[in-house]
Amino acid sequence: MAMTLQNKDADGDRFRLPHRQDLAPKKGAKSLNVGIIGAGIAGLTAAIAMSQSGHDVEIFERSEFKSEIGAAISCPPNSFRILQFYGIDVASARGGEYKSAVYYDSKEPETKDYLEFSGYRSRYKAPWAFFHRVDLHNELRRLAVQPPDGDRKPAKLRLSSSVKDVQLDGTIVFQDGRTIKKDLVIAADGIRSAFLSQVVGHDVYPEHYMSMIRFLIPSDEFLNLPEARCHFERGMTSLNIVKGGDKSIVFYPCREGTLLNVGVLTPPEVCKSADGDDLPLTQDLIDNATKDFHSVYNGLYRLKDTFGQWKLFRRAPLSTLAKGKIVLIGDAAHPMPPLRAQGAAAAIEDAAALGVLFSDLESANEVPGRLEAFNKLRVRRVGGTQVLSSLHEWDPLKLPQEHTKYFDGKVPYTHQEIDDWFYDYNLITKALEVLQECQTSKEPN
Ligand SMILES: Cc1cc2nc3c(=O)[nH]c(=O)nc-3n(C[C@H](O)[C@H](O)[C@H](O)COP(=O)(O)OP(=O)(O)OC[C@H]3O[C@@H](n4cnc5c(N)ncnc54)[C@H](O)[C@@H]3O)c2cc1C
Structure with a gap:
């Protein structure tokens, strides 16, 4: 039965969201066995989102998580809003908030330009936050494997589990020869994804x-x-x-x-x-x-x-993100330079999109339809995100014609237009709309 959209109030407040418990499975709903390859930001957030929607999640990570990863990471409003929806504790992740971007002269340390961010909270109902990567990762891991009591089922994290192959029927083959079959496999194995060609049918190479x-x-x-x-x-x-x-x-x-x-x-x-x-x-x-x-x-x-x-x-956007029972998310799906701090943000959007689109499921037979809905929601959006993130000096006039298709109407040009394109986007609302369409089209007339 189609889920009712509860995210718009009478004034059409586009940032108003349902409570995450509204995504919890109804009585008799189908729980999928979901395998996630990779426990980076994409994989862990997908684990949180899929568990929230009632699925049994197992994450396979090849490393042992012994070494620190990277340095800092910033979460712009479009991704922060999602992390907040799934219950991130900013204080325990020791996060902070940007109030501005300041441009300096390379020859003299004096301010050249000043861009105010403090209006983001009122304009986009979310701040631009920053974290140490390790702190953010630890917090996502906690939310995935030790969720607050009664919030959702914990996901199982299998470390030192290197995946060698994935088949379209959901079979995961490990390096040690073991196999396991899942209803859905989420490939979140990063920029060097070994499973990308399985989904798109050919090799795809990124450009340094x-x-x-x-x-x-x-x-x-x-x-x-x-x-x-x-x-x-x-x-x-x-x-x-x-x-x-x-x-x-x-x-x-x-x-x-x-x-x-x-x-x-x-x-x-x-x-x-x-x-x-x-x-x-x-x-x-x-x-x-x-x-x-x-x-x-x-x-x-x-x-x-x-x-x-x-x-x-940078890499050309893909025309599909899913095939059979495999779906690509995060850097595996859409690597991009961090010029707009959107790589992890897009991964977080992917994860939440899956969580919403795989809520309210009655049978495993619905998996292909929900993956089609994922493609519908994400292919153009991540294409636009990659394109906007892939030019050091942004000039829409230099954009190849085939890249304009990722934008509805005018290609964003000014700072304000680009900010609005990224941060006005309310993934959870959009995903609920696509889910509703998907469910309505399935109902008998
Ligand atoms: C310098 C720099 C700065 C950045 N700054 C920002 C920023 O400010 N904001 C932002 O949003 N983004 C930023 N990004 C982008 C962001 O870091 C990435 O988009 C994001 O971390 C990708 O996460 P992921 O989970 O998709 O991939 P990864 O973090 O690469 O995780 C993939 C995981 O899969 C595991 N894995 C791989 N293969 C296998 C296998 N066969 N079996 C099992 N496990 C496997 C890996 O061990 C790894 O843990 C930045 C990137 C760089 C390089």
């Missing part, structure tokens, strides 16, 4: 678009530098961007402002030899990447002795 040298430093150490005092004058709540030709240094706080995440963005050639081979991350390479910046910025890395180097990829 930019590189990033990244590290964390204690905020105090930076603020103690005399020339650094002009930064964070309004508190540890800004995203700071220093542009220097084809390179930029981006730094922002995390873990309640105690740490600074610093990223040096460069064209890929900076991190390659003349023969095109990847260069190891040495002092020379860092000097070369930062030499055109004022000493307060290129000196940031002197406050640190270990660094990470990331390749940032």
Whole structure:
């Protein structure tokens, strides 16, 4: 029976959501056995969302989660709203909130431009939050495997479980030869997804678009530098961007402002030899990447002795995200450079889309129809997100014609139009609408 939309009040408040318990299964509803490959942000959020809708979830993660992953991550309003819906505890994840983006001159540490974010709460009913990745990951893991009492079934997390193959009938084959069959397999295995070609029918290769040298430093150490005092004058709540030709240094706080995440963005050639081979991350390479910046910025890395180097990829959007009983989400489905901080945000949207679209299920025979609904909801949206995130200098006039199809009407151009395109989007509401259409079309006339 079609679920009634409860998310719009009389005034049409587009951000009003049902309570997440409204997605809990009704009496006699069908519980699927769901296998999730990968326990990154996509896999863990999908586990939370699918458990909330009453399914039995098992997550297979090849690593043992012994080492820390990455540095900081920011959650723009479109993804924060979803995390809040599923009950994230921002305090225990030690999250903070951006109030502004500040642009600095690469030669002189003085403000060039200032973009106010504090209006996001009233405009989009959600802040732009930031976290240490490890804290966010731990919180998602807690919500997935130890949900608050009575909230939903806990998902089972199987570490050191490397998946070798997945078949369209839902069979998962592990490296050690074991197999298991699921009603639905969610492939959340990241940018090097081994299961992508199974869904799209051919190999798809990402393009190395930019590189990033990244590290964390204690905020105090930076603020103690005399020339650094002009930064964070309004508190540890800004995203700071220093542009220097084809390179930029981006730094922002995390873990309640105690740490600074610093990223040096460069064209890929900076991190390659003349023969095109990847260069190891040495002092020379860092000097070369930062030499055109004022000493307060290129000196940031002197406050640190270990660094990470990331390749940032872009890839053409896919025309389908699901086949048989397999669905791709997160970076497996849509890798993109972090130019608009939307990679994990889109993964969180995917996860919630699955949670809503697989709620209120009467039989496993409905899986193909619900996956079709997922494609309908997500293919264009993630295509647009990838396109908007894949150009360092955004100019819609340079957009290839085939990419305009991801946008209804005018392609967003100004800051405001782009913000609205990303943050006005209320995934849970949209998914409920698509679910309702899907259920109505199934009902006998
Ligand atoms: C420098 C940088 C900065 C970024 N900043 C932001 C930001 O501010 N905001 C934002 O929204 N996004 C940001 N992103 C993007 C974001 O980090 C990614 O989009 C997101 O983490 C992808 O999550 P995922 O779960 O899809 O993939 P992953 O995090 O890659 O997780 C995949 C998981 O699958 C496991 N796995 C892989 N293969 C197998 C297998 N065969 N069997 C079992 N397990 C397997 C892996 O071990 C891993 O745990 C940034 C990315 C980079 C590189």
